[in-house]
Structures are given as C-alpha cells and as structure tokens.
Amino acid sequence: xxxxxxxxxxxxxxxxxxxxxxxxxxxxxxxxxxxxxxxxxxxxxxxxxxxxxxxxxxxxxxxxxxxxxxxxxxxxxxxxxxxxxxxxxxxxxxxxxxxxxxxxxxxxxxxxxxxx
Numbered sequence: 001x002x003x004x005x006x007x008x009x010x011x012x013x014x015x016x017x018x019x020x021x022x023x024x025x026x027x028x029x030x031x032x033x034x035x036x037x038x039x040x041x042x043x044x045x046x047x048x049x050x051x052x053x054x055x056x057x058x059x060x061x062x063x064x065x066x067x068x069x070x071x072x073x074x075x076x077x078x079x080x081x082x083x084x085x086x087x088x089x090x091x092x093x094x095x096x097x098x099x100x101x102x103x104x105x106x107x108x109x110x111x112x113x114x115x116x
Contacts, residue, residue, distance in 0.1 A: 002116045008109040009058050009068060012075060015102055016055035023048030037085050050078055069113050076106035 023030045023044050034044040054075040061068025082099035 005112045016051045020048045020051030072110040079103040
C-alpha cells in the first residue's frame with residue numbers, strides 16, 4: 001500500500017466521521033443547511049449514516065483493499081450528490097466547495113488505489 005494512498009484514506013476518514021456524527025446528532029449547522037437545501041430532516045440522518053458507513057469502509061480498507069475501493073466510490077458518489085444538491089437550489093458555488101473537494105480527494109483515492 002502506497003504512502004499516498006494511506007494519506008488520502010486517512011484524510012477522508014475525518015470529514016466522514018465528523019460530518020456523519022454532526023448530522024446524526026442534529027447540529028444546528030446541518031439542520032439549517034438541509035432546510036436551505038429544501039431536503040427533509042430525515043434525509044440529514046440518512047446522509048449521516050451514509051457518511052459513517054463510508055468511514056467504516058475506509059478503516060476496513062487498511063486491511064482489505066477491495067473494501068477501500070468501494071468506500072472511495074461510495075464517498076465520491078455521496079459528495080458529488082451533495083455538490084448537485086447545492087447547485088439545485090442555486091446556492092453560491094462557494095457553498096459546494098467542501099463537498100467538491102472531498103469528491104476530488106475520494107476520486108484521487110480510487111485512482112491511486114487502482115494504480116498501486
């Protein structure tokens with residue numbers, strides 16, 4: 001396993017766990033965000049679970065590379081949908097930057113994992 005892969009994998013774990021937990025606990029920031037995205041609050045909870053599943057996949061991926069690949073795809077898809085959700089309600093592009101950044105890191109993880 002390459003150092004670059006481990007760095008990307010480790011980097012992604014933190015926003016996935018942090019985002020997942022704060023969505024599940026009902027952080028005011030995410031409650032307000034989902035309201036502004038015109039999405040129901042139950043979808044915030046589902047999104048939190050989805051992010052935590054991605055983080056678990058990343059952790060398992062340290063030992064099982066095939067799980068890492070699927071975790072990367074899972075996270076890239078999830079965060080790309082988040083970008084689209086921001087654009088759907090015509091938020092400024094800057095509000096989608098964090099999700100876009102995580103999408104690109106996850107895509108990089110997928111590519112590096114395939115090369116390594």
